[in-house]
Amino acid sequence: MSTFDDRDDTAPTDRLAAGRRRRTTRTGTVLSQELIVQTAIRLLGQPGNDALSVRRLGLALGADPSALYRYFRSTDDLVLAVADELIGMSLKDVRITGDWRADLRGIGTDLHRTYTAHPHVAVLAASRVTRRPNEMRGVEIGLGILRDAGFGPQDAARYYHRFIDFTLGFAAIDAAAHALPTEAGAADRAAWQGTYASLPSDRYPRIAESAPTLARTMSTSAYPGALEVFLDGVQAALDRHGR
Amino acid sequence: MSTFDDRDDTAPTDRLAAGRRRRTTRTGTVLSQELIVQTAIRLLGQPGNDALSVRRLGLALGADPSALYRYFRSTDDLVLAVADELIGMSLKDVRITGDWRADLRGIGTDLHRTYTAHPHVAVLAASRVTRRPNEMRGVEIGLGILRDAGFGPQDAARYYHRFIDFTLGFAAIDAAAHALPTEAGAADRAAWQGTYASLPSDRYPRIAESAPTLARTMSTSAYPGALEVFLDGVQAALDRHGR
DNA sequence: CTCTTATGACAACGTGATTGACGTTAAAAG
DNA sequence: CTTTTAACGTCAATCACGTTGTCATAAGAG
Structure with missing residues (x-):
């Protein structure tokens, strides 16, 4: 029953950056989990880089691609680290006010904004359970x-x-729409x-009579509006439970 | 302004299956857009086939992979056809009763069920605009x-x-969770x-006090419950608009 | 200063999408 | 029925990808 959280303790991931031998790559940079994650996010933010690639990431780091496997067991391991970093970016400036509706709206909006601002990262991250801080x-x-x-x-x-899941679902499809290759994305939006x-x-x-509104709204995110609908539903549940 | 729906009329997609030269492949099968789409969906449903691959699709069709490019301009074109087929499967048995809440629930449930039943297909389809029938x-x-x-x-x-987008968002993340490689998926669920x-x-x-419920519910889809919350919100909007 | 080993570099393998050239053959033209 | 045309299946080649095994070397321990 407790075999679930078995992690291979000898795996690269679990070694701390502190105790590492700080050897430099051919181009002088010193690798670390943190640097790799940051570089991956930066790389995915640049236009033209459609998806994460170990080879391009190695290039951006000035290191051989295979060097990354000293820090992450697999690309999936790296993806989880990247995903958790994205969550961290989203939570960076949350303030709890005590008003549940405003607080949920704030967290949802922050998550959605961060994810859609990093669409290529979000596509990898939105459906994962990182099990990280x-x-x-x-x-x-x-x-x-x-x-x-x-x-x-x-x-x-x-x-x-x-x-x-409501919020991450919207983040997933809105990010996926932004992450499409130029041609396909333009066609979808148009x-x-x-x-x-x-x-x-x-x-x-029905489509004909709503066509102007569809043209205006379908190419922007429905999340803000849907969030209010959802929060109205939560309110209804609270009302039903008494209080 | 009307340059948006320009499609390359000479492209393979727009030629109809009827007027096609019905030449057979080396293994005797006769290709068509429909057969390719069906085979792609079947292929993606088989265990072990993680993602769509032109090479494996060609193999499954008994044809050279490059033959597919006679029927679809690109893999993206193929993906859109597959996506629209998935929508068709979802809508196959919708019945409109006149009760908006039951009808929306039915469509949402059908969509979500079909998409999560074909997770690898859904991952490709959920965020696309197919512009098809x-x-x-x-x-x-x-x-x-x-x-x-x-x-x-x-x-x-x-x-x-x-x-x-609410529904397809849930479909996207629930499908993505099902579509993960065996090891990663098991780890996420566990x-x-x-x-x-x-x-x-x-x-x-807070996590500690809710841990039993989290363990029980987080590995199943939140869509059915979230859908009711959403529909409650729509009801509230209808109430607000009068009527 | 020596020894150990973590770690970066290299080469190689198998798989992927895509394209251009080529030849066959089904359909259209006469 | 013959001739022509071009659709389409095949082949070969190109380039990018993830991953692994091997090797050397520099960092840290003693």
């Missing part, structure tokens, strides 16, 4: 808000689950001003 | 439900956008029974 802090904060709002421990867990705006009203009457 | 039918249906519920054309478009269940209650009091 920043994620744990986020769960603790989220549960706390819901507990203080009046939910019991069980309902707090349930509504936290709904809220966080669809609502082009294809859907000119569908015949006899076959598609 | 099945998607158009889905938009028309969705808008119709909201119009009949009492929303005007503008609000119908806005709430459709929120609803569909996190809530392992890592999070044994966090110290002094540092993480």
Whole structure:
């Protein structure tokens, strides 16, 4: 039963940066988990770099690609570290006010903003469980808000689950839309001003009558509006539970 | 302004299957867009095939991989066709009852079920705009439900956008979780029974008190519950608009 | 100063998407 | 029925990718 959290203690990940031999690469840089994660995020933010690549990451670090495997067991291990860093960036300036609705809105907005601002990173991160410090802090904060709002421990867990997956789901598709290759992304966005705006009203009457609004809104994120709808639903649940 | 829906008319996609020269491959099969899409979905459903690969798809079709480029301009073109097929599968048995809440719940549930049942396909499809028949039918249906519920054309478009991205967002992350390689997926799922269940209650009091519920619920989809929360929010909006 | 070993570099393997050239053959033109 | 045309399947080649095994070397321990 407790074999779940078995991690290979001899694996690179678990060695601390402090005790490392600080050998330099051919180009003089000194590698570390932190530097690799930061470089990966920076690399994924530059235009033209569509996806994370060990080879390009090595190049950006001035090191041989295979050197990364001294710091992360696999690319998946690296991805989890990157994902947790993204959570950390999102949580950097959360302030808990005690107003559950404002607090959830703030956390959701911060998460969504950070993820869509780093779409290529978000695509890798949005659906992962990092089991790392920043994620744990986020769960603790989220549960706390819901507990203080009046939910019991069980309902707090349930509504936290709904809220966080709701938010990360939007982050995932909005980030994926931003992360598409130039051509495909442009075509997807233009669809609502082009294809859907000119569908015949006899076959598609509902689309035709809503076409202007669709053209205006479908290429922007629905998250802010959907979040208010969701929060209204949470409010309804709180009202039902008494209090 | 109307240059948006320019599509290259000489491209393979736009030629109809009817007028095609029906030449056989080396192994005797006769290719078509439809066969390729079906084979791709079948291939992605088989265990061990992590991602779509033109080479494996060619192998499964008994054809040279490069033959696919006679039917789809690029893999992205193929992906859009696959995505639209997935929408078609989801809409196959929708029945409109006139009860907006039941109808939205039905469509959302069907979409989410189909997408998570084909996780590898869903990962490619969830964030795309296919501009193809099945998607158009889905938009028309969705808008119709909201119009009949009492929303005007503008609000119908806005709430459709929120609803569909809400649903596809959940589909995206739930599918991504199912689509992870065996090792990574197992680790992610086990996190809530392992890592999070044994966090110290002094540092993480909220997690500790909710740990049993987290362990029970976090490895299943939050969509059904979140959907009710969302629908409650839509109800609140309808109440606010009068009627 | 010596010894150990962590770690960076290198080379190689298998797999991926994509493209251009080529030849065959089905369909269209007469 | 014959001729023509071009659609389409195949082949070969190119370049990028993740990952592993081997080797040397420099950093730290003694």
